[in-house]
Amino acid sequence: MKRFLLVVFAVFFVAAFAAAQESRSSLTGHVTDPLGVAVLHVKVVATNMDTGAKTATFTTSAGDYTVPYLVPGRYEVTATYAGFKTYNHPALRSNRSRR
Secondary structure, eight states: OHHHHHHHHHHHHHHHHHHHTOOOEEEEEEOBOTTSOBOTTOEEEEEETTTOOEEEEEOOTTSEEEEEEEOSEEEEEEEEOTTSOOEEEEEEEEOOOOO
8 A cells, every 4th residue: 555655646746846847838818709708619829920830729618718838939829710800919928837
């Protein structure tokens, strides 16, 4: 029994240490229509303005989205959905995650 607890402790310790070394960040947000109603399945793309790398995700049924694992830098965020005007937000800055 002692050996099992030691292994579990070691796994949690390593996981906590690894998370503390994370240098990437994430972008989170919420998408609503003009009436304030959450919009499902909106495509959200974060484009690194320095490298051109694009990372895409979609909103949840609550209208929330997360674009994970972004390296620090300047990002342009675009949200598109059929029947709606494309939303574009230039020059957001992603900083290192503080975990």
